[in-house]
Amino acid sequence: MRGMNTAEDALIDVVPLGTAPVPERGRVEALAGGRLVVRAPGLVEVHDREDFLAGRAAGARAALLTREPERAVPTPDGGFVVAGVSSVRALDADGGTRWELAHDRWHGADRAHSVPAVSPDGRLVSVVVPRLEPEKEKAALVYDLEPGRNYTWDELLLLDAATGAVLGRRQIRSLASAAVACWGPDGDAVVVSCWTAWQSWSTWWAEPRADGPHLVGATWMHALAGFLPGGRMLTQRYAEYLFPDDDRDELAVYDLRSGEQAALVDLRELAVDPENDEFLSAEVLDGRHVLVPGRVHPAAGVAELRHWLLDAETLRPLGRVNYPVPVGEDVTALGDGTWLTRDGDRLHRWALGHTGSGGVDAR
Incomplete structure (x- = not known):
C-alpha cells in the first residue's frame, strides 16, 4: 500500500x-570561513568558496595527497589532521609533520575507521580511537583473526591541536567500523557518531572540559546530520533492518545542553512507497530550513530522486523542491541558506524562491 505524501502538494521554487x-569523481564539502573541500581519490584540496563557485579555482589554498586507508580534515591555518590505521598526526601547510599520536590498531580492516574533527578556533582536535584489552574476559570484542587482539569500548580523545598532547579521554560504548566527529558552531560541544556492526549508529555529545570530555547526552540508531541555532543538533535514523521493528527512517532534534529530544518526524510522511523509498541524508540550509534528498518509487516503477524542505524547528514537511534541472542525491549546504547539487560534472548553486501551488511560503 502506497503512503500518503503530505508535502507533495506544495512545490517550492528555487533561484539558480x-x-x-567539479572533478568527475570529486566530492565537495563546505567548511567554515568561506572555504570548500574537494575530495577526489588520493587528493584533498581546500578552496576559497566564492572563487571556486565562480570558476576561478586555478589554485587551492591547501592540498594533501592521501593514501586510501587514511582520513584527512583541514585545519583553519592551512594544515591537516590525518587519521590512520594506528595513529593520528597533524601536518602543517607545507606538509611537515607537527606531531603524531600512536594508538592501538583499528580492528577488522587495514584502514582508519575514524575521522578527526578540529574545533572552530583551531585549538582542539577530537577523535575516536580503538582500545586493546589485555584481559580477554574484560574485552567487548574478541578479534579471532589475530589471536590476542581483544578490544574493549572505543575512546573519545581531546587533543591539543598544537602539540598532540592528550587533554582528556572518555570511553564510549562503541566498537566502531566507522566514526565521525564534529564540533558545534560555537565550540562548546563535540558530537561523535559511531557505526557498530549489528548495533547501528550511536551518537554521543560532550562538553570539552579541563579534565576531559564530559558526556551530556546520547542516542541510539541516530547519526549526526547537522547543527541548528539555539544549541540544537539534527540527527537521522536509517532503516537498516537489523531488528524486526527496524524499518523507520527518522529525523530528530536534540538539545545539546539538556540532552533532551526536541522534535521527531517519521520520514514515511514523504514516502510514495514506504516499503522501498530511501532517505539519503538531511542538510541544514539555515536556521529555518532542512533539506532532505531521497529516492522514491512512484507507481510507474522507475525510481526518482526528489528533495523536500522541512521546517527546522518542528521538522514539519513544507513541500517538495521544484528544480529546473536534474539533481542527484549529493547536497552540499553552504551555511548561508544556499546549497549545491550535482548534475554530471557541474555543480549548481541554489537559493529558496517563491513556492508554487500549495501556498507554503518557505522563503
Whole structure:
C-alpha cells in the first residue's frame, strides 16, 4: 500500500545562482570561513568558496595527497589532521609533520575507521580511537583473526591541536567500523557518531572540559546530520533492518545542553512507497530550513530522486523542491541558506524562491 505524501502538494521554487565544474569523481564539502573541500581519490584540496563557485579555482589554498586507508580534515591555518590505521598526526601547510599520536590498531580492516574533527578556533582536535584489552574476559570484542587482539569500548580523545598532547579521554560504548566527529558552531560541544556492526549508529555529545570530555547526552540508531541555532543538533535514523521493528527512517532534534529530544518526524510522511523509498541524508540550509534528498518509487516503477524542505524547528514537511534541472542525491549546504547539487560534472548553486501551488511560503 502506497503512503500518503503530505508535502507533495506544495512545490517550492528555487533561484539558480550559477554553476561550476567539479572533478568527475570529486566530492565537495563546505567548511567554515568561506572555504570548500574537494575530495577526489588520493587528493584533498581546500578552496576559497566564492572563487571556486565562480570558476576561478586555478589554485587551492591547501592540498594533501592521501593514501586510501587514511582520513584527512583541514585545519583553519592551512594544515591537516590525518587519521590512520594506528595513529593520528597533524601536518602543517607545507606538509611537515607537527606531531603524531600512536594508538592501538583499528580492528577488522587495514584502514582508519575514524575521522578527526578540529574545533572552530583551531585549538582542539577530537577523535575516536580503538582500545586493546589485555584481559580477554574484560574485552567487548574478541578479534579471532589475530589471536590476542581483544578490544574493549572505543575512546573519545581531546587533543591539543598544537602539540598532540592528550587533554582528556572518555570511553564510549562503541566498537566502531566507522566514526565521525564534529564540533558545534560555537565550540562548546563535540558530537561523535559511531557505526557498530549489528548495533547501528550511536551518537554521543560532550562538553570539552579541563579534565576531559564530559558526556551530556546520547542516542541510539541516530547519526549526526547537522547543527541548528539555539544549541540544537539534527540527527537521522536509517532503516537498516537489523531488528524486526527496524524499518523507520527518522529525523530528530536534540538539545545539546539538556540532552533532551526536541522534535521527531517519521520520514514515511514523504514516502510514495514506504516499503522501498530511501532517505539519503538531511542538510541544514539555515536556521529555518532542512533539506532532505531521497529516492522514491512512484507507481510507474522507475525510481526518482526528489528533495523536500522541512521546517527546522518542528521538522514539519513544507513541500517538495521544484528544480529546473536534474539533481542527484549529493547536497552540499553552504551555511548561508544556499546549497549545491550535482548534475554530471557541474555543480549548481541554489537559493529558496517563491513556492508554487500549495501556498507554503518557505522563503
